[in-house]
Amino acid sequence: MKDLRAAYGQYAVVTGASSGIGEEFARQLAAAGVNVVLVARRKGRLDALAAELSRIHGTTNEVVALDLLADGAVDELWRRVGDVDVGLVVANAGISLAGPLVAHSLADELDVFALDGAVPLQLAHRFGRDFAQRRRGAIVLVSSSIAASPVPYSANYAAVKAYVLSLGQALNYELKKDGVDVLVATTVVEVGIDIPNATVMVVLGAERFGLAQLHQLRGRIGRGSERSYCVLVSDASDSERLAAMTAKKRDENGREVPLDGFDLAKRDLAIRGAGEFLGVRQSGVPELRIVDLADVDPELISETAEEADRILAGDAALSRSEHAELSRAVDQLWRRYALA
Numbered sequence: 001m002k003d004l005r006a007a008y009g010q011y012a013v014v015t016g017a018s019s020g021i022g023e024e025f026a027r028q029l030a031a032a033g034v035n036v037v038l039v040a041r042r043k044g045r046l047d048a049l050a051a052e053l054s055r056i057h058g059t060t061n062e063v064v065a066l067d068l069l070a071d072g073a074v075d076e077l078w079r080r081v082g083d084v085d086v087g088l089v090v091a092n093a094g095i096s097l098a099g100p101l102v103a104h105s106l107a108d109e110l111d112v113f114a115l116d117g118a119v120p121l122q123l124a125h126r127f128g129r130d131f132a133q134r135r136r137g138a139i140v141l142v143s144s145s146i147a148a149s150p151v152p153y154s155a156n157y158a159a160v161k162a163y164v165l166s167l168g169q170a171l172n173y174e175l176k177k178d179g180v181d182v183l184v185a186t187t188v189v190e191v192g193i194d195i196p197n198a199t200v201m202v203v204l205g206a207e208r209f210g211l212a213q214l215h216q217l218r219g220r221i222g223r224g225s226e227r228s229y230c231v232l233v234s235d236a237s238d239s240e241r242l243a244a245m246t247a248k249k250r251d252e253n254g255r256e257v258p259l260d261g262f263d264l265a266k267r268d269l270a271i272r273g274a275g276e277f278l279g280v281r282q283s284g285v286p287e288l289r290i291v292d293l294a295d296v297d298p299e300l301i302s303e304t305a306e307e308a309d310r311i312l313a314g315d316a317a318l319s320r321s322e323h324a325e326l327s328r329a330v331d332q333l334w335r336r337y338a339l340a
């Protein structure tokens with residue numbers, strides 16, 4: 001593994017280190033010999049973690065108990081770490097709200113907006129400028145796989161995470177010439193990941209993932225010459241879906257090979273159903289009454305998407321007379337989901 005201290009500096013700042021993913025970032029960094037500045041509101045938990053990491057790994061850790069939603073909090077953090085050699089910052093602290101946006105108070109949604117969006121921006125700006133001047137450093141922004149598309153009932157959270165993903169990917173490009181690495185974490189830390197000698201992956205709660213996604217995850221190991229293992233941990237004792245992950249088929253040379261991503265996506269669709277087009281159910285009884293999506297040729301799906309793009313490029317409002325039927329059908333669909 002890369003020597004993080006030599007590459008970036010003696011200390012890493014981890015926000016949201018008092019639990020969950022942030023705590024794990026802190027543990028991994030300390031295990032790699034990096035001193036950690038632990039940031040969150042719950043001082044007791046941070047003190048206990050700092051002491052534990054020092055005992056196990058011999059690192060010198062600092063605790064900064066701070067409400068990052070308070071005015072000037074990032075400036076305050078900057079001041080508090082002013083005299084240590086920080087070379088890595090993990091902008092992880094985050095909160096989320098689920099449910100209809102309008103059912104929440106605006107103040108609560110603005111807190112999500114600020115903690116998950118504005119605070120990572122401020123951290124990237126503050127530390128990024130310093131790292132660029134020193135010509136070394138790394139910034140990790142914790143986004144989410146939810147950033148991949150708009151998500152009704154997590155509308156603001158998903159939009160903010162998409163912002164963080166976009167910000168990080170662009171900064172990765174901008175700061176590369178200054179010797180600064182930027183990673184964005186979604187399901188895995190995925191920008192710039194290339195660890196050919198990674199040989200083990202453990203996925204907890206595996207039944208909650210789509211099979212194609214599990215296949216993508218296991219693709220992160222087994223890139224080198226060593227035999228690799230992907231361990232799927234699940235409460236579901238007898239899962240037809242997860243069994244597909246170890247199923248085999250014969251390739252054109254008659255050799256037994258695992259199912260590929262297309263096979264698995266198809267199998268998942270057949271077992272779980274397609275779910276809703278615009279609703280929140282991602283699996284279950286499909287809405288199409290005649291066609292079973294699991295039987296549809298993937299070629300036809302991409303041709304249909306291309307055709308839809310072509311129509312929308314020429315007539316986005318579907319106002320031409322030849323699109324009247326289509327316009328009516330879209331209108332009906334929108335009304336069904338109370339979106340029109």
Ligand SMILES: NC(=O)c1ccc[n+]([C@@H]2O[C@H](COP(=O)([O-])OP(=O)(O)OC[C@H]3O[C@@H](n4cnc5c(N)ncnc54)[C@H](OP(=O)(O)O)[C@@H]3O)[C@@H](O)[C@H]2O)c1
Pocket residue numbers: 015016017018019020021022039040041042043066067068069092093094095096115116142143144145186
């Ligand atoms: N869990 C998931 O499935 C998942 C998936 C994708 C992305 N993520 C992202 O991963 C990050 C961590 O999530 P998690 O699941 O590990 O969450 P978590 O266990 O709830 O941890 C959130 C952390 O943020 C800190 N925090 C919350 N409000 C804060 C504030 N106002 N000021 C300072 N610190 C604050 C909390 O500490 P205190 O309460 O002590 O302040 C805690 O350490 C988030 O950005 C989240 O959006 C999570």
